[in-house]
Amino acid sequence: MPEFSDPKRRVVVSVDMESYSRRSNALQYRAQQDFRRIMDEAAAELGVDRPTWLQQQAGDGELAILPPDASERALVGNLTPTLDRMLRQYNLGRSEDGRIRLRVAVHQGLVHLDGANGYPGEAVVTVCRLIDSPVLKDALKRRFPRANVVLMVSDPIYADVVRHYQDLRPDLFQEVLAELTEKDFAQPAWLYVPHENAASGDAPEHSAAPRQPQPSAAAAESQPTQMFRDIRTEGPAVFGNHNTQNNRGSWR
Template identity: 55%
Template sequence: MESYSGRDNVLQYRAQRAFQKIMTEACEELGLDRATWLLQQGGDGELAILPAGTSERAVVTRLTPIVDRLLREHNRGLAPEARIRLRIGVHEGLVHLDGANGYPGEAVVTVCRLIDSPQLKAALRQFPGAAVALIVSDRIHQDVVRHYQDLRPEHFRRVSATVPEKDFEAIAWIYVPGENIAGDAEAKDRNESRRPPGNSREGSGDAGRRSRVPTPQPLPGGQVFSNITSHGINAFGNGNVISTSGTHDTTDPRRSDS
């Protein structure tokens, strides 16, 4: 659950009850027997080991949209701090079911890292109207998502999911129900590519225009004046005089037109 630790005791209690209710309703709608799942509870969520024979296609492509719909119905009318938004991760692999303190296995570690990756958290923040963000491993994406059209494969964003403090990095795919997260990323990349390279402001604004104007160089035996604005009668150089009308005063034989 997003922002679970920021809730007070009462809101955490309510969120846990709502989470269990929504997951049970979603499984019933899918025809999945949640009672057969091996669950390791974590307060703000759970690790679920699904039994052999469970439809991967149903879990990957149908569970997330159903949970998203049920959560949006639940959140309607609630204060922002009471709303529930979820991150869901799916991976596959070998797991020891008889561990002394949980379920040992690299697959378990991987799915836990995926769910905690900043890339998935950022995706959920990017779409405040969504209630769920899904991340699947590259293996799941290749085996399930790209072969079936339950969810449009082109709406998944390919990311390098990282948890630096755990020395974890893996290719994964993120999906947000009702959103084209991949298209938004492509549009952002196009906008970034149109920007001038570097961080310098040269070339934009008055400072940029001034920086491109060459500095006038004096000619031998003459004088050069550049970018001069005159208000009233002023003298420049060796006794040169310019009138306010822009007409040269010819009374001074030393006037220069350079």
């Protein structure tokens, strides 16, 4: 008898709230309620049966394994724009502490659906690494501070869904390196921000040329000075053509 059941190939989605841990207890409680409601309403608008999603909840988000008949195209093309529209209305007039802003990551692969404490499988590990990658967090926190949601798809999702069907414009995606050095994880991925051109943004850190440090004015003053004595030069205006000039003393 096999030690475990066969894995299933599924679409996996991870969603995470920005700055959840910085909220007070009351705001965390409210954010969890609002997050679930927003996700349920977004799925309903897309015609997706949320109860069929296998969900692993966290306080600040969720991991979801989609059913076998789920449309990858509909999910990738519609979920993020729908969340963006709903969050723009939700966040209108709210303070920074009360806003909900989301990171979304999508991948696909083999998953064991009967794990004792979750869903074993490299696909699940990968989507969790994507959602935690600094390049995705930086997109929401620094590069697009007015965005309500940012999306990262794995390279296979971009190649199979985005590039072929173009429900989201492929030229608005930026290819990035999703990297977590402490987890020995580094994979190419694609970043998308609704109503923005992520491809025109600043280059990801891994591909940027190293910046050469420039000495400060104080450092320049402290550089050693060379001294020359009894210099003999030749030429027009001192140099060349066998003219000569003798200088006794010192030059700095």
